[in-house]
Amino acid sequence: MRNTHIDRIDHAPRPIVAIGNDYPDGFVIQPHQHRRAQLISAATGVIVLATPEATWVVPPNRGVWIPPATRHHVRIVGDVGMQSLYIEPGAVPGMPSHCQVLGISALMRSLIAEALNLPLEYDQHGRDGVLMELIRLEMGGLPALPLSLPFPSDPQLSRRCRAFAEKPAIHETTDDWSRALGMSRRSFTRFFRRETGASFMAWRQQACLLYAMPRLAAGEAVTTVAMDLGYENPAAFTIMFKRTFGSPPLAYLGLRDGGAKA
Numbered sequence: 001m002r003n004t005h006i007d008r009i010d011h012a013p014r015p016i017v018a019i020g021n022d023y024p025d026g027f028v029i030q031p032h033q034h035r036r037a038q039l040i041s042a043a044t045g046v047i048v049l050a051t052p053e054a055t056w057v058v059p060p061n062r063g064v065w066i067p068p069a070t071r072h073h074v075r076i077v078g079d080v081g082m083q084s085l086y087i088e089p090g091a092v093p094g095m096p097s098h099c100q101v102l103g104i105s106a107l108m109r110s111l112i113a114e115a116l117n118l119p120l121e122y123d124q125h126g127r128d129g130v131l132m133e134l135i136r137l138e139m140g141g142l143p144a145l146p147l148s149l150p151f152p153s154d155p156q157l158s159r160r161c162r163a164f165a166e167k168p169a170i171h172e173t174t175d176d177w178s179r180a181l182g183m184s185r186r187s188f189t190r191f192f193r194r195e196t197g198a199s200f201m202a203w204r205q206q207a208c209l210l211y212a213m214p215r216l217a218a219g220e221a222v223t224t225v226a227m228d229l230g231y232e233n234p235a236a237f238t239i240m241f242k243r244t245f246g247s248p249p250l251a252y253l254g255l256r257d258g259g260a261k262a
Contacts (some may be wrong), residue, residue: 001120006034006086009120015091016132018115019084025218029074036086037095038066039139041104041112045078046217046253049099054150055165056101057210059217060254062145063104067097077214083112085135092139101147108142111135146244149203149210152195156181161196161203168207170230174200209241217253 001009002020009017017036023029025045040047041063049056049064051072058064066072068089076082104112111134122128149165152158160180164172177200178188192200212225226237241249250256 001118002116006036006038006084010035010086012120014121014124014132015088016115016135017086017120018112018118019086020116021082021084023076023080023082025076025078027076027080029076031071031073033069033071034066034086035068036088037068037092039063039085039087039102040066040074041083041109042080043109044254045076045080046214047080047082048075048077048214049073050075051099052151054099054148055210056099056148057213058101058147059213059252061104061109062147063102063142065096065100065102067095067099070099072099075214077217083116085112085115085139087136087139092136094140096144099148101145102142103145104142105138108135108138111138146206147210149206150196150198152192154191154195157192157195161207164204165207165211168204168211168229170204170208172204205240205244209244212237212241212249213253216249216255222249 001018003022004019006017006019009019041058042060044060046060047058047064049058049066049072051070056064111131114131115135118128118131122132124132151161160177174185174189177192178185181188183191189200192203196203198206208229212229215225216222222238223234226234229237231237231240238248241252245252248256
């Protein structure tokens, strides 16, 4: 089904429902939640998903899993033909209990594209039902991708992290942050890891890389984005990006041939 809202068809007696919706660049889907779980993906553009706990950046041909009753909002970068699978709670055992970006295999992309053409109450015992069962089985094997940025629960540190994520700089240091928070370097290091699950340096790098993705997807030059983040040159940024994600930035985002990985 296309260009409809899940609330209108959530009653459908089917374990998985597929919906396609088109969104323009800059569109924001306000905070909301669904009774069903959701797997969203798109072939073009970037989807930025946020909850009170973290932000997830979803490049083309990847997806993000959203568990049932998870409050979230979405920002669209570039024109996006969003493909959503809405799944009854418990219908796919073993899926994460938190939001997670996933690699979407070529097979899964083809299955989802076909599912969008099915009627709402598809025949569960015929070809349509087999298609949805393949989707259910394939979903459980999709690989998790490191495309999230966690935020701390401590109010003061959370405010600083969120402000940094809005305008990150690769050269901010542990000493800068510990002084700003009135803590010793050692205490801050332990505190930051306890709050975010990552070292400050790893979190800072992730914030910079995830900030870069929507800008690059929107057509900004690698050089411009790299310099804004404080990298000495675009090559240094590209090396860090490839080391983290396995492909250079434009290839990873599907903007240039280069063996982008899931």
